[in-house]
Amino acid sequence: MPRDNKTQYVILGVLASGPRSGYEINKWVEQSVTHFWKESFGQIYPMLSRLKREGLIRRSSQPTGKRERFVYHITPAGERELRDWVARAPEPAPVRNELLLKIFFARKVGPEAILPLVEAARQELAQRAAFFAEAERLLPLDFPDDPDVPYWLITLRAGILLTEARLAWANETSKTLKALAAGRRGKRRAART
Amino acid sequence: MPRDNKTQYVILGVLASGPRSGYEINKWVEQSVTHFWKESFGQIYPMLSRLKREGLIRRSSQPTGKRERFVYHITPAGERELRDWVARAPEPAPVRNELLLKIFFARKVGPEAILPLVEAARQELAQRAAFFAEAERLLPLDFPDDPDVPYWLITLRAGILLTEARLAWANETSKTLKALAAGRRGKRRAART
DNA sequence: TTTGGCATGTAATCCGTTACATGATTAG
DNA sequence: CTAATCATGTAACGGATTACATGCCAAA
Numbered sequence: 001m002p003r004d005n006k007t008q009y010v011i012l013g014v015l016a017s018g019p020r021s022g023y024e025i026n027k028w029v030e031q032s033v034t035h036f037w038k039e040s041f042g043q044i045y046p047m048l049s050r051l052k053r054e055g056l057i058r059r060s061s062q063p064t065g066k067r068e069r070f071v072y073h074i075t076p077a078g079e080r081e082l083r084d085w086v087a088r089a090p091e092p093a094p095v096r097n098e099l100l101l102k103i104f105f106a107r108k109v110g111p112e113a114i115l116p117l118v119e120a121a122r123q124e125l126a127q128r129a130a131f132f133a134e135a136e137r138l139l140p141l142d143f144p145d146d147p148d149v150p151y152w153l154i155t156l157r158a159g160i161l162l163t164e165a166r167l168a169w170a171n172e173t174s175k176t177l178k179a180l181a182a183g184r185r186g187k188r189r190a191a192r193t
Numbered sequence: 194m195p196r197d198n199k200t201q202y203v204i205l206g207v208l209a210s211g212p213r214s215g216y217e218i219n220k221w222v223e224q225s226v227t228h229f230w231k232e233s234f235g236q237i238y239p240m241l242s243r244l245k246r247e248g249l250i251r252r253s254s255q256p257t258g259k260r261e262r263f264v265y266h267i268t269p270a271g272e273r274e275l276r277d278w279v280a281r282a283p284e285p286a287p288v289r290n291e292l293l294l295k296i297f298f299a300r301k302v303g304p305e306a307i308l309p310l311v312e313a314a315r316q317e318l319a320q321r322a323a324f325f326a327e328a329e330r331l332l333p334l335d336f337p338d339d340p341d342v343p344y345w346l347i348t349l350r351a352g353i354l355l356t357e358a359r360l361a362w363a364n365e366t367s368k369t370l371k372a373l374a375a376g377r378r379g380k381r382r383a384a385r386t
Numbered sequence: 387t388t389t390g391g392c393a394t395g396t397a398a399t400c401c402g403t404t405a406c407a408t409g410a411t412t413a414g
Numbered sequence: 415c416t417a418a419t420c421a422t423g424t425a426a427c428g429g430a431t432t433a434c435a436t437g438c439c440a441a442a
Contacts, residue, residue, distance in 0.1 A: 005401070006291065013298035023421050033297055036290040040402050045423050067410045067421065079301070086298055087306040089313065090291035094430080097229040098199065098283035100348045104226055105206035106279055107341045108272070113280040120282065148300045150373055155293045158362050165358030169351050180343055196403075198429065216393050233430050238395050260393065260438045287402080 004091070007043045008051060012082040015057060015074040017148070022048055022070070032152075035132075035159050048072060056081055103173075110184065111177040118177060122170040125163055132160045196284055200236045201244060205275040208250060208267040210341070215241055215263070225345075228325075228352050241265060249274055296366075303377065304370040311370060315363040318356055325353045 010033075014025050022044050029039045051057045056078035062071050074082070099117060106114045136156050143149050203226075207218050215237050222232045244250045249271035255264050267275070292310060299307045329349050336342050 006289070006294070007401090009298075010294065013294070016298065016301055021421070022423085023419095027420095033294065036288055036293040037297075038287045038289065038402095040404085042403065042405090042424085043401080064420090065411070069421065082298065083302050083306075086295045086302045087310075089310060090295065093289065093291060094231045095229055096199070096231065096286065097351070098286060100229040100351055101199070101203065101206070101226065102279045102283065103344055104230075104348050105202075105209065105275065106344050108209055109276050109279045113276075117280075117282060150369065151296055151299050154366050154369060155297050157365065158290070158293055158359075161358045161362045162355065165354045166351075169354045172350065173347050176343065176347060196429080200429085214393070215395085216391095220392095231430095233432085235396085235431065235433090236429080257392090258439070262393065 005043075005047070007039060007047045008056075009082060009085045010037065010039050011044065011047055011051060011072075012056060012074060012078050012085075015072055016079060016082055019060075019071045019073040021072070025072075033155070036155060051078070111180040115174065115177045115181070118170055118173050122167065122174065125167040125170060129160070129163045129167060132156060132163055136160065198236075198240070200232060200240045201249075202275060202278045203230065203232050204237065204240055204244060204265075205249060205267060205271050205278075208265055209272065209275055212253075212264045212266040214265070218265075226348070229348060244271070304373040308367065308370045308374070311363055311366050315360065315367065318360040318363060322353070322356045322360060325349060325356060329353065 010029060011025060014020060014028050020028065026039070026041050026044055029037070033039075048057070048059075052059055052072070055075060057072045057074055059070050059072050062069050099121060102117065103114055136153070139152060139156065140149055143152075203222060204218055207213060207221050213221065219232070219234050219237055222230070226232075241250070241252075245252055245265070248268060250265045250267055252263050252265050255262050292314060295310065296307055329346070332346060332349065333342055336345075
């Protein structure tokens with residue numbers, strides 16, 4: 001059984017809060033859920049056609065001047081589909097962490113070779129942490145009394161806690177690798193005497 | 194530019210610690226790196242052929258009775274390739290968290306509908322945490338003086354810290370959702386009077 | 387004797403990504 | 415005028431997953 005395509009639910013989810021064009025859906029996704037969900041642009045237009053064919057959304061034409069512009073609306077059937085999916089248990093996601101894979105195989109190259117990768121990760125994670133802290137502060141201010149905000153905050157909290165954990169790991173790993181490198185240098189010195 | 198296939202490096206990494214058959218590579222991956230890397234079995238045999246064609250591994254035949262059995266060895270070129278990859282910065286991975294996506298769109302279905310999903314996640318995460326704690330304890334005992342162990346422990350620490358963070362998030366989210374549900378019940382009651 | 391593990395592979399399919407192609411509108 | 419943004423789509427490709435197909439060997 002193939003895993004079901006998630007793009008459709010993203011589209012339904014976005015359209016549930018109001019009609020939008022394909023282009024707008026893409027932008028909306030990039031601005032809102034991008035920290036835990038990447039959608040690939042190339043899937044959107046074909047999926048819009050499919051959802052329309054299936055009656056989950058409908059399309060209206062709103063050209064501006066000569067430029068064509070199609071705005072999509074969710075239908076009652078689409079809302080039902082979205083609800084069903086939200087309440088359904090998430091499918092197990094394939095786990096793939098390339099940095100950990102490199103470290104797992106790192107004995108042959110030594111701690112010095114992977115330390116820069118961990119340091120780079122630290123830097124990036126520190127930036128992410130700052131971004132999330134700011135986003136958490138701004139979200140309630142930017143959308144006062146918006147009933148979606150509590151749910152959005154929950155996803156932000158996930159980002160914050162996970163980034164903290166990754167940062168803690170990177171810090172600890174940096175130390176471990178340095179100690180490992182020092183140990184190897186010590187051994188080589190000892191071997192020479 | 195297409196993203197490069199990671200299966201090849203997994204195979205090279207496994208073979209770097211000793212020759213193995215395709216079947217053994219698969220089992221080894223499932224037992225060791227499975228908590229942060231899932232490899233799909235169907236890729237292994239085609240990839241073994243390709244790596245052999247490219248001279249990164251070589252094959253020797255070691256049949257047991259009538260059953261054919263091919264054992265693969267890494268070549269010097271393969272070791273070089275592995276080293277290069279390990280030292281290279283990891284490619285940005287697509288981030289996709291389905292549970293968070295559901296929660297992000299959950300306002301329409303309400304907190305009651307997603308609470309069970311979060312509770313299920315809590316349970317599963319608690320089990321994972323126990324597994325990791327045990328693995329951390331056993332790893333040095335099972336492989337005494339193995340120079341790979343420090344690196345393996347680093348990946349385990351990532352599992353431990355991330356699982357802790359996810360668990361903390363799930364606990365906090367569970368409370369948040371219950372409060373949200375109570376709030377909605379309160380509002381409805383107030384609206385009736 | 388039959389179940390489960392060892393062992394090699396292929397086929398079908400779909401998902402996801404990137405790049406391409408084209409053009410209108412608006413703001414600086 | 416020109417660059418950025420708005421806007422709709424298609425093509426090509428490769429990665430990942432699942433299921434299928436086949437058969438040997440050992441242990442209960």
